[in-house]
Amino acid sequence: MKMPAASARMATQLAPSVQVSGLYVAAVPSVATESAAYLTLKNTGKTALILTGVSSPAARVGMLMTMKRMGAPGNALDMTAMKMVTDFALRPGQSLTFAPSGAHLMLSRLTGPLSVVGQTVPITLNFRGGAVLRLAAPVRRLQ
Numbered sequence: 200m201k202m203p204a205a206s207a208r209m210a211t212q213l214a215p216s217v218q219v220s221g222l223y224v225a226a227v228p229s230v231a232t233e234s235a236a237y238l239t240l241k242n243t244g245k246t247a248l249i250l251t252g253v254s255s256p257a258a259r260v261g262m263l264m265t266m267k268r269m270g271a272p273g274n275a276l277d278m279t280a281m282k283m284v285t286d287f288a289l290r291p292g293q294s295l296t297f298a299p300s301g302a303h304l305m306l307s308r309l310t311g312p313l314s315v316v317g318q319t320v321p322i323t324l325n326f327r328g329g330a331v332l333r334l335a336a337p338v339r340r341l342q
């Protein structure tokens with residue numbers, strides 16, 4: 200018989216089959232209350248991966264977000280706005296790039312300044328099924 204605590208611990212030790220590249224957190228002025236993390240994820244496994252959440256001790260709230268175009272191209276109201284999403288799916292072999300113009304890992308209500316280039320921010324990614332990826336993201340200027 201499994202103990203609930205033991206199975207919970209097992210779940211957090213599951214590592215997703217994923218390759219990470221280009222990870223960084225955008226440096227922001229010390230008065231800023233939010234920033235974002237960017238990276239490329241590649242599903243190196245044989246099953247679909249569903250990214251369901253992001254968290255960091257550097258932020259009280261972590262959100263998966265995309266940029267959504269509002270209004271019509273060329274229109275005065277043409278602009279983009281951030282939109283929260285519940286998950287990002289990656290088919291086997293598929294790559295997904297999080298970049299300033301699109302998908303990003305929002306770090307909101309920062310717990311301290313992220314103004315120093317070179318400082319490191321722990322980032323945790325959660326995947327459906329209990330897989331967890333713990334990363335250390337360097338702070339860099341927005342690229």
Ligand SMILES: [Cu+2]
Pocket residue numbers: 235264281282303305
């Ligand atoms: Cu955002």
